[in-house]
Amino acid sequence: MDEFDQVLLKAIDDTLRYSLGEKTIKIFYEYLKRKGFPLSSIPQDPEFFFNELRNVLEFEGSRFHNVSSLGTVSILERAVLCKKFGVEFNEKGPIVFSEWVEKVREAYSLRRVSRVKILEKRR
Numbered sequence: 001m002d003e004f005d006q007v008l009l010k011a012i013d014d015t016l017r018y019s020l021g022e023k024t025i026k027i028f029y030e031y032l033k034r035k036g037f038p039l040s041s042i043p044q045d046p047e048f049f050f051n052e053l054r055n056v057l058e059f060e061g062s063r064f065h066n067v068s069s070l071g072t073v074s075i076l077e078r079a080v081l082c083k084k085f086g087v088e089f090n091e092k093g094p095i096v097f098s099e100w101v102e103k104v105r106e107a108y109s110l111r112r113v114s115r116v117k118i119l120e121k122r123r
Helices: 003-020 022-034 046-059 071-085 097-122
Strands: none
Touching: 003 022, 003 071, 003 097, 022 046, 046 097, 071 097
C-alpha cells in the first residue's frame, strides 16, 4: 500500500468516526468484511465502498438524527479529501467518486514529485 492509499484510508476513517461515531463505524466495517470487502480495498475500489456507505446510510438514515443520510458521504467526497490532499474542489454537481479519487491521486503524485525535485535542487 503506497503513501496515498494510507492517507486516503486515514482521511476516510477519521471522517466517518467523527461523523457517525465509533460504534456505528465498527458495525459498518464489519458489514463490509462480511461482504468480502476489507478496508484495504477502498483505494482500489472506492466506488463500491461509497455505494455501500450510501446504501447503509439511506436504509438506516432515521437512526442518525444529527446527520443527513448522504451528508457524511458528500462531505467526505468533497471537502475532507481535498483538504487532506491539498487539492481544490472545483467540480459541480454529482461526482463519480472513483474518478475523483484518481484525480486526487494524480494531483498528490505531482505534488510529491515536485517536492522531491525541490529537495534534490537544495542538495
